[in-house]
Amino acid sequence: MTWQATILTLFPEMFPGPLGLSLAGKALREGRWAIEAMDIRGFATDRHRTVDDTPFGGGAGMVMRPDVLDAACEAATAANPGAPLVYLTPRGRLLDQALVRELSAGPGVVVLCGRYEGVDQRVIEARNMVEVSAGDFVLSGGEPAALLLLDACIRLLPGVMGGAASAAEESHGTDGLLEYPHYTRPAEWQGHRVPDVLLSGHHAEVARWRRAEAEAATRARRPDLWDQFTRRMAEQPNTAKAGRLDGHPAAA
Numbered sequence: 001m002t003w004q005a006t007i008l009t010l011f012p013e014m015f016p017g018p019l020g021l022s023l024a025g026k027a028l029r030e031g032r033w034a035i036e037a038m039d040i041r042g043f044a045t046d047r048h049r050t051v052d053d054t055p056f057g058g059g060a061g062m063v064m065r066p067d068v069l070d071a072a073c074e075a076a077t078a079a080n081p082g083a084p085l086v087y088l089t090p091r092g093r094l095l096d097q098a099l100v101r102e103l104s105a106g107p108g109v110v111v112l113c114g115r116y117e118g119v120d121q122r123v124i125e126a127r128n129m130v131e132v133s134a135g136d137f138v139l140s141g142g143e144p145a146a147l148l149l150l151d152a153c154i155r156l157l158p159g160v161m162g163g164a165a166s167a168a169e170e171s172h173g174t175d176g177l178l179e180y181p182h183y184t185r186p187a188e189w190q191g192h193r194v195p196d197v198l199l200s201g202h203h204a205e206v207a208r209w210r211r212a213e214a215e216a217a218t219r220a221r222r223p224d225l226w227d228q229f230t231r232r233m234a235e236q237p238n239t240a241k242a243g244r245l246d247g248h249p250a251a252a
């Protein structure tokens with residue numbers, strides 16, 4: 001079945017953009033995923049095609065109108081039934097690999113890209129949107145975040161990546177660790193040698209070294225992930241729990 005991405009945006013020409021190239025582009029041409037970018041302005045009802053208005057309570061900027069967005073969401077969910085409706089916002093739960101895995105395993109996603117100061121709260125609640133943030137920074141619009149979210153999902157779709165093992169082993173894989181460092185030829189470069197163990201041909205030693213490097217990097221760089229990892233190992237050795245769309249850890 002084709003994984004369907006439906007994007008609600010004021011800038012439909014931004015899609016598929018970079019997702020039309022490389023791995024995602026090839027998968028798009030092969031029909032492994034499909035994309036429809038819907039212009040929110042097409043759901044405005046006045047002759048100026050207005051999508052925003054001033055905020056109640058005053059303040060800077062404009063807010064996207066709930067009536068226009070609701071009509072847009074209706075069309076998008078009809079075109080992509082069963083797909084969760086994600087509103088990209090810095091107020092949302094942080095995007096992580098558990099959510100990416102969950103979305104890529106489903107039928108697809110409807111993504112609402114905000115602009116201006118954001119979206120009227122009533123339509124977020126009425127449409128039961130899943131609010132997702134690309135990170136603790138503010139973009140000028142949801143479109144770059146949508147490209148990021150889609151890229152992460154598409155590479156996990158069946159047949160898109162070469163080695164099935166690579167997704168499990170890489171950073172934020174099933175064990176929740178950052179990945180070990182990589183090396184390639186030449187074996188010596190500017191006086192720096194590749195670690196001897198990687199040239200040894202001893203697979204078990206290589207695996208042990210990589211695991212130790214992954215653990216050391218996670219402990220040093222991401223104490224938050226390291227804490228989660230050690231807690232998970234204590235509770236359930238050999239198991240990594242997936243996240244859920246509502247932001248709570250999945251039940252064991």
Ligand code: SAM
Nearest residue numbers: 088089090114117118133134138139141142145
């Ligand atoms: N006033 C909003 C706030 O402070 O939370 C920021 C609005 S931002 C200028 C306009 C739009 O960009 C948002 O509605 C959202 O769709 C998108 N956006 C900005 N930063 C984002 C982030 N970190 N993750 C996801 N979407 C983001």
